Amino acid sequence: MSTPPTIAVTMGDGAGIGPEIVVRALLDPEVTDSAHCVVVGDARRLRTAAGIVGLEADVVAVDGVADAEYTPGRINVIDLGMLPEDLPFGQLSAVAGDAAYHYIRVASELAMAGDVQAICTAPLNKEALHAGGHVFPGHTELLAKLTDTPEVSMMLSTPRVKVIHVTTHIGLIDAVAKIEPGLVERTIRRGHRALVDAGVSHPRIGVCGINPHAGENGLFGHGEEESKVNPGVEVCRADGIDVHGALPADTLFFLAGRGDYDLVVAMYHDQGHGPVKVLGLEAGVNVTVGLPVIRTSVDHGTAFDIAGKGIADHRSMVEALRLAREMAPEPVAS
Known part of the structure; x- marks a missing residue:
């Protein structure tokens, strides 16, 4: 059998629903059976999210993609450790906005280096991103800048x-x-x-x-x-x-x-x-077209009004990971 593609999953804004939908999606058999996923984010926040949604997850911090292991119930995380333990859910945070930027930066670097075959992003909050010192309209423009791509397009897929x-x-x-x-x-x-x-x-x-x-x-x-x-x-x-x-x-x-x-x-x-x-938001996937890397995303925002309550719908995240898997090239054997 061919080796599954490796997908860098960015956690999004840690004050929003990103951590919850990432945990739910990465424990979904539809995802775990067909792709290798490595989160770029905050391990402690993901453990908190797992408790909020009532799921058992072995959240393991790894130094890089090569250190990840893919076993049932395990979530591999390149832990940037930028979020304070007491960061409240559902509130605008410059710290969370800055961290969300760096999750994207690291994932882009991994993709450009060929360490991962695709990027799948949880939502960030534009106001928080700006408050954190990164003035971009959204993921699309940020990824274009990070990959030195002069022009890209946003495509929504249902x-x-x-x-x-x-x-x-x-x-x-x-x-x-x-x-x-x-x-x-x-x-x-x-x-x-x-x-x-x-x-x-x-x-x-x-x-x-x-x-x-x-x-x-x-x-x-x-x-x-x-x-x-x-x-x-x-x-x-x-x-x-x-x-x-x-x-x-x-x-x-x-x-x-x-x-x-x-x-x-x-x-x-x-x-x-x-x-x-x-x-239906649960069916929508956002694809950035024209990048030198594959990038998919959920087609919804950070939903601060329900963040931290354990009720966020993760189906769009599953669909985004499914599409990233389908679009990703075969991994190059080392």
């Missing part, structure tokens, strides 16, 4: 629909200003390549318009579809990509949901996130 975003964590007015044919074209190509790599040989891609009804021939907006979106679509179509648009977003998501399209290209954050989250 069993019914997949969505890639032309713009993400910027205001709506700024998003419309940023959209231009080259960015649309590059986003389509990244999405197409990601699906081909995932085994979809001929992806059918639909591209959202910016305005209601995709502008309806100039009735809405100021011709953004014709000037910003369609030229990028046409270049990709000329290269043989099966891409269609700009199309009205509301109709396109309906068509994609029934299977007419393999991928939707959304123009801005909420245009893509809204329909996916209606389908």
Whole structure:
């Protein structure tokens, strides 16, 4: 049998639900039977989380991936030891934000060195991240910086629909200003390549318009579809990509949901996130497309309102680990 891929699992913000969902997921047979996971985080916090969720876990601090052992009930942790023992759950913490940054930094270093084949991230809190001195809009931009990648895309994956975003964590007015044919074209190509790599040989891609009804021939907006979106679509179509648009977003998501399209290209954050989250957070997985490493994540936040209560749903974390396992390359024999 082939060796399972090794996945670096970042613990996320220690004041949120990250520690709880990581523990639950890493003790789930669906995960343990098919992948080797090493957490980058805080061993003491994970032990606390195991007690909160009522699970027995052998949380073991290891110096590196090579020291990890994969036995039932064991959770291997590269322990950065940055969180105080009395860190409260559910409260914004600059210390937790700083630690969450370093979990990502270490995981990125492991992936770039080839020590792990993928990264799977628990949620961080953007305000805490900023308070900790790391001013990034989120994981996507942070990972791009850490891996020296000039441009990446956020793709959300569910069993019914997949969505890639032309713009993400910027205001709506700024998003419309940023959209231009080259960015649309590059986003389509990244999405197409990601699906081909995932085994979809001929992806059918639909591209959202910016305005209601995709502008309806100039009735809405100021011709953004014709000037910003369609030229990028046409270049990709000329290269043989099966891409269609700009199309009205509301109709396109309906068509994609029934299977007419393999991928939707959304123009801005909420245009893509809204329909996916209606389908259920437990099914959603966030994938950063364009990085030199595989990265998946849960499609929800730190949920401070329920953190530390033992009721957080870990199914999105299981799905994120499943997708990371599927996308990860075969480990290189040493």
